[in-house]
Amino acid sequence: MKYAVIDRGDKLSIQLAERFHTLAAGRGLVRDEERPEIVISIGGDGTLLQAFHTHLERIDELAFVGVHTGHLGFYADWQKDELEELVRTMSDQEPKIVRYPLARIEMETAEGTSSHLALNEFTLKGVDGTLVAQININDELFEMFRGDGIVISTPSGSTAYNKSVGGAIVHPSIESLQIAEIASINNRVYRTLGSSVLLPAHHHCDIISRKEQRLLLAIDHLNILRSDIRSIRASVAGQKISFARYRPFTFWNRVREAFLGYEVN
Ligand code: NAP
Numbered sequence: 001m002k003y004a005v006i007d008r009g010d011k012l013s014i015q016l017a018e019r020f021h022t023l024a025a026g027r028g029l030v031r032d033e034e035r036p037e038i039v040i041s042i043g044g045d046g047t048l049l050q051a052f053h054t055h056l057e058r059i060d061e062l063a064f065v066g067v068h069t070g071h072l073g074f075y076a077d078w079q080k081d082e083l084e085e086l087v088r089t090m091s092d093q094e095p096k097i098v099r100y101p102l103a104r105i106e107m108e109t110a111e112g113t114s115s116h117l118a119l120n121e122f123t124l125k126g127v128d129g130t131l132v133a134q135i136n137i138n139d140e141l142f143e144m145f146r147g148d149g150i151v152i153s154t155p156s157g158s159t160a161y162n163k164s165v166g167g168a169i170v171h172p173s174i175e176s177l178q179i180a181e182i183a184s185i186n187n188r189v190y191r192t193l194g195s196s197v198l199l200p201a202h203h204h205c206d207i208i209s210r211k212e213q214r215l216l217l218a219i220d221h222l223n224i225l226r227s228d229i230r231s232i233r234a235s236v237a238g239q240k241i242s243f244a245r246y247r248p249f250t251f252w253n254r255v256r257e258a259f260l261g262y263e264v265n
Contacts, residue, residue: 001029001090004036006051008043012069012080016042020067020083027091035061038090038244041075042067045160048075049220052119052241059117063097063242065090072257074159077249086246095244100156100172101201104237107217110228117237120157120220123182124207124232125149127214127225130185136206137199143192147184150207152177152234157220159255167196171251175201175236201236 005020007013020040021031039062041051048066055062066076078086103118125131131149135142153162155170158178163169167180180196199205208231217224256262
């Protein structure tokens with residue numbers, strides 16, 4: 001099996017990556033940073049986002065395994081003191097492949113259209129003031145938005161930024177997109193729903209800029225600043241991300257451990 005490793009760049013993660021390579025060589029696993037079948041992310045959930053964007057072009061041909069240097073994460077099943085067990089399991093056992101939905105946007109700017117994929121979410125914010133935008137769902141006007149911004153999250157991203165702005169937590173088996181508001185202004189001109197909405201895979205949503213404004217588009221951890229964004233069309237992507245599971249760790253156990261603090265048995 002061919003594998004690659006991405007680490008967070010801190011001292012502990014770098015040491016763990018080196019240890020992983022040593023253990024993997026002893027078990028006959030082949031390091032291939034260009035065309036891996038399995039990508040090991042060592043750090044946190046943020047490191048898995050980096051790993052996802054690094055290997056985006058081959059996303060259909062590989063699966064991810066997360067090792068967390070702190071607590072277990074939403075994208076990390078293994079802890080720092082379990083590397084030996086992980087390598088042994090990887091060489092002895094076929095993993096169960098679990099696939100999570102991704103979000104896709106098509107961004108229209110003065111330069112043309114570009115498309116992007118996100119694992120957690122897309123966030124659109126005003127830079128010099130509030131974001132002013134028309135929101136259409138399935139090509140029909142839904143609402144006029146004025147506020148700090150909008151978060152468009154995947155199910156697995158629903159526990160990240162989306163949760164902080166009051167969005168619901170969505171199980172990753174539900175192919176959907178969640179649109180959540182960040183501090184909307186509500187008055188006679190601008191009226192928004194006030195709660196997040198969940199779109200199914202066959203729906204789409206357009207965010208149309210209603211004035212010349214500098215906007216910050218965040219694609220997971222990556223930020224793009226532009227003053228010529230005309231619109232963004234968001235939908236559930238046709239592609240998915242694959243995770244290689246060598247042992248069960250259910251989504252609801254992750255939620256419970258992360259937010260309620262109870263240990264998983
Ligand atoms: P960061 O600001 O250094 O860390 C963001 C935090 O979100 C980290 O604790 C990270 O966990 C956690 N996280 C990442 N994905 C998650 C998920 N799917 N569910 C639950 N928690 C998750 O930024 P970063 O590490 O580069 O991560 C970028 C992400 O930060 C964005 O995708 C966005 O979701 C999130 N963010 C959140 C807010 C907010 O909640 N107010 C604001 C901006 C961005 P680890 O410690 O395990 O890496």
